[in-house]
Structure formats: C-alpha cells, structure tokens
Amino acid sequence: MxxxxxxxxxxxxxxxxxFYAHHMHLLDAGDGEGWARTFTEDGSFAPPSLPEPVVxxxxxxxxxxxxxxxxxxxxxxxxxxxxxxxxRPCEDGELKVRSYAQIIATPRGGSPRLHLMxxxxxxxxxxDGELKVRxxRVTRDDRHA
Amino acid sequence: MxxxxxxxxxxxxxxxxxFYAHHMHLLDAGDGEGWARTFTEDGSFAPPSLPEPVVxxxxxxxxxxxxxxxxxxxxxxxxxxxxxxxxRPCEDGELKVRSYAQIIATPRGGSPRLHLMxxxxxxxxxxDGELKVRxxRVTRDDRHA
Amino acid sequence: MxxxxxxxxxxxxxxxxxFYAHHMHLLDAGDGEGWARTFTEDGSFAPPSLPEPVVxxxxxxxxxxxxxxxxxxxxxxxxxxxxxxxxRPCEDGELKVRSYAQIIATPRGGSPRLHLMxxxxxxxxxxDGELKVRxxRVTRDDRHA
Numbered sequence: 001m002x003x004x005x006x007x008x009x010x011x012x013x014x015x016x017x018x019f020y021a022h023h024m025h026l027l028d029a030g031d032g033e034g035w036a037r038t039f040t041e042d043g044s045f046a047p048p049s050l051p052e053p054v055v056x057x058x059x060x061x062x063x064x065x066x067x068x069x070x071x072x073x074x075x076x077x078x079x080x081x082x083x084x085x086x087x088r089p090c091e092d093g094e095l096k097v098r099s100y101a102q103i104i105a106t107p108r109g110g111s112p113r114l115h116l117m118x119x120x121x122x123x124x125x126x127x128d129g130e131l132k133v134r135x136x137r138v139t140r141d142d143r144h145a
Numbered sequence: 146m147x148x149x150x151x152x153x154x155x156x157x158x159x160x161x162x163x164f165y166a167h168h169m170h171l172l173d174a175g176d177g178e179g180w181a182r183t184f185t186e187d188g189s190f191a192p193p194s195l196p197e198p199v200v201x202x203x204x205x206x207x208x209x210x211x212x213x214x215x216x217x218x219x220x221x222x223x224x225x226x227x228x229x230x231x232x233r234p235c236e237d238g239e240l241k242v243r244s245y246a247q248i249i250a251t252p253r254g255g256s257p258r259l260h261l262m263x264x265x266x267x268x269x270x271x272x273d274g275e276l277k278v279r280x281x282r283v284t285r286d287d288r289h290a
Numbered sequence: 291m292x293x294x295x296x297x298x299x300x301x302x303x304x305x306x307x308x309f310y311a312h313h314m315h316l317l318d319a320g321d322g323e324g325w326a327r328t329f330t331e332d333g334s335f336a337p338p339s340l341p342e343p344v345v346x347x348x349x350x351x352x353x354x355x356x357x358x359x360x361x362x363x364x365x366x367x368x369x370x371x372x373x374x375x376x377x378r379p380c381e382d383g384e385l386k387v388r389s390y391a392q393i394i395a396t397p398r399g400g401s402p403r404l405h406l407m408x409x410x411x412x413x414x415x416x417x418d419g420e421l422k423v424r425x426x427r428v429t430r431d432d433r434h435a
Binding site for chain 1: 155157158159228229230231232243244245247258259260261262286287288289
C-alpha cells in the first residue's frame with residue numbers, strides 16, 4: 001500500500017479493518033497457528049486474565065488451542081467483535097489502535113450473551129508489507145479502577 | 146467505481162460497508178421491496194430457520210413483510226448489525242464476504258437483548274455498477290455442530 | 291480532504307468512522323470539553339431522555355460531566371458503539387448520517403449488559419477542514435411508536 005500519499009489515512013482505515021476481521025475470524029475458528037501469524041514473531045498479548053503477557057507465536061497459538069478446547073468442552077461459541085476503531089499513525093510507521101471489543105458467547109441451543117466488554121490497545125507494524133500485531137493490551141470494563 | 150486501481154480494495158471496503166448499512170436499514174424498517182432490490186433478481190437467502198433458501202425478489206420481500214407483521218404484533222424492534230466484515234474479491238469480480246451478525250431485539254418499554262448471533266456468508270456481485278447480494282447463507286451460533 | 295474527487299465517498303467513509311471512534315472514546319472517558327469540541331459551537335443534541343435538545347458546547351460538556359459523575363457513583367462503565375453507519379452527502383456539503391447505537395453498561399465485578407439500543411441521526415459539517423456534529427437526534431428502540 002502506498003504510504004504518505006494523500007489517501008493514506010483512508011487506505012489505512014480499510015486495511016486495518018480487513019486485518020482485524022480476518023484476525024478475529026481465525027481466532028474464533030480456533031486456528032491458533034493462523035492467528036499467531038498475524039502477530040510479529042515476538043508479538044505480545046497482555047490479556048486481563050493473566051499476570052504476564054503471552055509472548056511469541058508458539059505461546060499465542062497454544063493459548064488459542066487451549067481456549068478452543070475449553071469452549072468445545074462447554075459447547076459454547078465465542079465471537080470477538082471490535083468497534084469504534086481509532087487509528088493513530090506514529091512517526092516511525094507504527095500504528096497505535098484503540099478499539100472496543102465485545103466478546104459474545106453462545107451456548108449450543110441457548111441464547112447469546114455479551115460475555116465481556118473490553119478495550120483493546122494495539123501496536124500494529126508492517127512486516128514485508130503486511131500488518132502484524134506487535135503488542136496488545138486488553139482491559140476489561142468489569143475490572144476498571 | 147474504478148476497479149483494478151491501486152485504491153480498489155480500499156474503495157471496495159467503504160462501498161461494501163455503505164451497502165450493508167443501507168441494506169440493514171431497509172430490512173429493519175420493514176421495507177420489503179427496497180430490501181429485495183438490494184439482491185439480484187434471482188438472489189437467494191438461506192436463513193437458518195427455513196429448510197429451503199428464499200429465492201427471488203418477490204419471495205424476499207414477502208419474507209420481510211411477514212417478519213415485520215410478526216414484530217408489530219409482539220411490539221418488538223429488531224436491528225441487524227454486521228461486524229468484522231471480511232471481503233475477498235474473486236477473479237470473476239464476485240465478492241465473497243463473511244461477517245458476524247448481531248440481531249438485537251427490543252420490546253416496547255423493555256430492555257434490549259442480543260437475540261441471535263450469526264455468521265453471514267454473502268456473494269456480492271455488481272449489476273449496472275451497483276452491488277447486489279446474489280447469495281446469502283446465514284448460520285446461527287446456537288446451532289453450531 | 292479533497293472533495294469532489296473520484297475517491298471522495300470512500301475517503302469520507304473512513305474519515306467519518308475515525309471521527310466517530312474518537313468522539314465516542316472522548317464521551318466514554320468522561321472528557322466533556324473534548325467531546326463538546328467535536329460539535330459545532332452551536333451544536334445540538336436531542337437525546338431521548340430530555341424534553342429539549344442540549345445546545346452549545348458548555349451545555350454539552352456539562353451533560354457529559356453529570357453522566358460521568360452518576361456512573362462513578364454507581365461504579366458502572368458505559369460504552370457507546372455505532373454500527374451500520376450510512377452516510378448521505380448533501381449538496382451544501384452537509385453529511386446526513388444514520389447509524390445504530392449500542393450502549394453497553396458494565397458494573398464493577400459484574401457482567402456487561404446491552405443497556406440501550408438507539409438510532410442516531412446526525413448532521414455533520416466541516417469546520418476549518420474538520421468534521422463536527424451540528425445536530426444529533428437519538429431515538430430509543432424501547433420507546434418506538
């Protein structure tokens with residue numbers, strides 16, 4: 001994608017949204033390896049449920065597999081939806097992206113529920129032309145200070 | 146819209162999103178004919194609640210009128226919201242679009258609830274320059290295998 | 291942003307979405323002054339809960355502060371998410387924008403709930419190159435006629 005042109009911000013918006021859609025489809029399908037590849041090799045994810053960030057693709061993929069196994073056990077489907085995505089391009093080419101994340105859980109044969117409401121703060125970078133998450137920090141609204 | 150230019154993917158994203166916003170506003174307003182015209186003439190919709198797809202604009206419009214009458218009876222408003230919209234342009238110009246669909250129901254005087262969580266798989270085509278749904282398949286998260 | 295070019299509609303879509311993301315982040319953070327500056331100086335907001343519209347930045351900011359104080363009292367976090375954003379550019383350069391608004395409330399230590407489902411009708415204008423809300427009218431789905 002051409003950067004620094006007059007249309008860069010607009011192109012970036014569509015690209016970031018497509019990136020996230022693909023990223024969340026992989027996650028919700030339980031494709032740990034596919035999802036991990038949307039992070040940089042040293043990508044980190046600081047979820048609210050763990051004391052330390054998860055770092056690196058192997059650990060990221062393992063986390064997805066573990067979560068998918070737990071969902072399979074309980075017969076639930078989870079969906080991650082990002083909204084109100086605000087992109088701030090930085091001078092070094094990094095993108096700081098803040099969004100709201102709804103996690104929706106649906107039991108087999110039951111009604112969907114809004115499981116968690118979170119804020120997602122990402123640092124996106126470009127590797128060989130493709131966007132990757134370098135760092136993610138997620139905070140839960142139910143645990144706000 | 147100019148296709149095949151460097152900005153085509155980005156233009157497409159905005160166009161698809163605007164198409165869906167208009168499409169869902171028509172549906173939720175009970176405008177069966179308006180909504181049916183956002184499908185091709187032979188457009189098909191395979192909802193999870195029916196054994197066979199609904200095919201053609203007359204049948205599509207009739208489905209909207211029937212649903213609107215039922216909602217009017219119960220005093221509920223339904224809203225269809227698509228999120229995490231992933232667009233895959235194909236060589237023949239078709240667009241394969243996968244998204245998450247939240248259906249939100251609000252009774253008069255009551256609290257809104259997340260009624261259904263679905264995945265929507267569309268084939269969009271261009272007719273006289275305008276996007277149309279040629280085929281839609283919706284699967285409900287509560288009925289996953 | 292260049293207007294009237296072939297990419298204007300697509301650029302506009304990204305710009306409007308970024309505007310709304312920033313706008314809602316300010317609101318949900320309780321930044322009354324920051325939020326009020328995303329309205330024109332004579333901007334008006336007709337919420338469903340008040341008999342008269344709120345007009346002007348001082349009144350808009352005061353409304354945010356009052357709401358933030360009430361939320362702080364009850365220990366809840368509110369998030370405003372717009373979806374299905376449909377933009378209609380008018381001849382005078384105004385944008386008429388209709389969207390669906392989910393308001394999600396999360397109590398400290400509790401589960402998030404869909405608090406309100408609304409339709410948001412905005413008139414956006416450009417002031418010194420920046421989008422601003424000139425008029426907003428919000429209707430609640432639970433109070434539909």
